[in-house]
C-alpha cells in the first residue's frame with residue numbers, strides 16, 4: 001500500500017499546478033487592477049486584489065496590502081463557490 005502515499009501527493013501537486021496555470025491565463029486578459037469577488041458557501045465572502053492576490057473581507061479604493069488603486073470593475077469569480085458546493089455535495093452524498 002506504500003505506492004498510495006506517493007501517488008496521492010503527486011496527484012494533488014499536479015492539480016495545484018494545473019489550477020495555477022489557469023489563473024495566470026485569466027490574469028493576462030484583465031490588466032487593470034480590480035477586486036475579484038469570491039462568494040463562498042461556508043466561509044465569509046472575500047475580495048481578492050488582482051495585483052498581489054491578498055484577500056480581504058470587503059472592497060476598498062486601495063489595496064490595503066500593496067496599495068494599488070482599484071481602477072477596474074469588481075469581477076465575480078464563482079469558480080470557488082461552485083467547487084465548494086461540489087465538495088459539500090460529496091460530503092453529504094457520502095454513505
Ligand SMILES: [Zn+2]
Pocket residue numbers: 049050051052053054063064065066067068
Ligand atoms: Zn494588492
